[in-house]
Amino acid sequence: MDDDDEVPDLVEVQSFPADSKIASTASNATAEQDIQEFKVPITIVTGYLGAGKSTLLNKIMKRTNKKIAVIMNEFGDSIDIEKSLTVSEGEKNYTEWLEVGNGCLCCSVKDMGIAALESLMERKGRFDYILLETTGLADPGPIANMFWLDSALASSIYLDGIIVVVDAVNILKNLDDTFVDQHHGNDQDTNSTLQKDSTHAELRATSTANIQLSYADVVILNKSDLIDDVTKSAIEQRIHSINALAKIIPTTYAELDKIEDILDLETVDNDVKRWQDTIVSDPQSFHDHRISTVTLDLPSLSKSGYEHFDKWLQNLLWEGYVDLHPVEIHRLKAKICLNSGEVYVIQGVRDTYDIIPINETASASGKIVLIGKGLDLAILQSSLKCVEI
Template sequence: MSIEDEIPDLVTGEEANLNETLRSLDAKIIPIPPAQLKEYEETLATRLSNLPTRKVPITIITGYLGSGKSTLLDLITKTGGRRIAVILNEFGDTAAIEKSLTIADSETSYEEWLDLGNGCLCCTVKDTGVTAIENLIEKSKDKIDYILLETSGLADPAPIARMFWLDEAISSNVYIDGVITVLDAGNIEKCLEDYGGHWHKEQGYEVTNDRDDGVTTAQLQVALADVVLLNKCDTVGSSDDLERVREKIREINGLAPIHETTFGKVHLDNILDIHAFESSVKLENDDPKINNHAVYHDERISTITLSFNVIPQEKFHIVEEFIQMMLWDPPKTNHTEQHSHSHSDATSHEETACTNSTEREIEVHRTKGLIQTDKSIQVIQGVREAYEFTEVPQTEVEGCKLVFIGKWLRYEFVKSQFETFTGLHLN
């Protein structure tokens, strides 16, 4: 028997648990030779160094100005029973601006200043943002249980989410728990059509007024949501109006659960500790009637689901290559636009309908799915062009599902691309 076999498993409970373990050992005192004792100490030190460090979850809260984000944050910090760091990430005019940080629990709070650099977190490089918050946690040990990061009302949450979505092999004391999008039920339909405002480009710091592809910031905020809070429902005129709003949200994001709220009042279990980026991916909201046959037929940004049977292991790489094509080298789809123009002369007036066909390049903003082969089960998570497969031991889902949320996703077109590329048939 090696000396490592003689070492009991480390106990992670309180001192009473350790004492109980010690009492279970043989009471006889056996002298240990110095060399053996040294080996014992080295093995114990190795086990201690390999213990996982505690990671602090980060929830990103996004939504248009006036949607109720600040009210929600106030509610969480007062009733959550957690020591929460709230980072306000509002857009500033200067290139470098300090961000207010409040660490609060239900009874006390104090404020510090956290310099994230570049003035806008969604425009910073990955190392800058993550390192700044990691350093904050190190300086505030035993003071922070949870981090809430409120984005600017005009920010695209994808770069922020991707920044904190770190590979498990990378040593970090933070992890992203989920993206919560807060919507003003009475105004969200207007916001979804609002092409003005600022657009934070990932590659630089330029801010433009419009996007040439007709996708609005509000649509992106809904598309990236893991949970949608439909706030201020009391301001909506009728139940039919509210249902119309819900359908438009589901058309964009068919996966995120929608919670209707007033004054941001929501059960915290619905928005905190949801582990949206872990391998236990949930696909129960992917109703084909919603995702693949949209009620309002807005192709600018929507959700589609590809369902197919269990595949042979040797086919897995072909499915992954299809996903890579969708994310990195997406095909172009023809988008038909109809408009009319009129012609008048002295004797008549004629109006003619015209149809233009325009090529649009698919852009996937969020990917989720489960690929089941005859030898393994793999869960995929993706944000924009980044994705990751994680093997899981078992699942309640039988078969395979791929869910894409993005722009210009026509189900029949993507279905044809998938079947041609992989040689597999969708259900």
């Protein structure tokens, strides 16, 4: 600020100048360039330690010329101030640091890690793709919701999909482990409704492998060269019973035929085509508190029927009940057809759901696909009856 090195000339004055205030050198604010016309997809990659997550990420980076940012681990635990990410661009790999603000973000709707990511791209140019690798024991649900921002927030990042990498040799054993799950969904709330926790206690006994699979858009069944065909088909059946929506891709050394199979999944239209024909052939989840997929048909709804349906959804997703039976929904997809001709797609992750109008002529009926714990087809069907008026 002060010209320390050069001695200025003394000035001759009889009195102080009238205006002795420090002139601000601030340039006039140039209206900030309209930010973020672009949207960068982010894919969450999860799976147990040793399943092949890192191998998969390396293969993706090698196979594409895209500028890809890879974020490791505890991104969601936003208490750390310093976060790094690896950027891969062609042959180059380098590290970038995120400047995570230390301000109060408790009353801010956007996670500060995401804000930091956006500001990094504003300063240094956009990435083509972001891959987020979670820790082996992570529950992808809360992480997915963190990146599933309201469109009103005009984020430059959107959630594209969730990939779960499993080790074909160990997956059946992992699915049957019922240890831990202490970390469940960050919902441990010392200050809150313990009542809800205890009612749901019976829903808790599930291994992390089940939880991770329940969120998958794509399951990479890695090390599938090490298992025989019978085992492989048993595994596929088991995964399908948990999450009938997920596409299962067997790999060896996480080597994919087509990268397009796992990236850039989530345009809504594409998505509807992908899941609306989902059929759960064997609804074996009767009184089974493990994670399963259930599909329900839904007739064309009147306006009031739609309102009832929304209340039914709120009860299911927010209160965790269907007719007094505890449930825990991890993912939800639905197509709703109204008598008036509108068609809506509903997507849900845990307690968050979004209703999106789509351009499609209303067919006779809609459909709901639910993935979660405590799903009983008969109970769900009977509870839905009230909606169909």
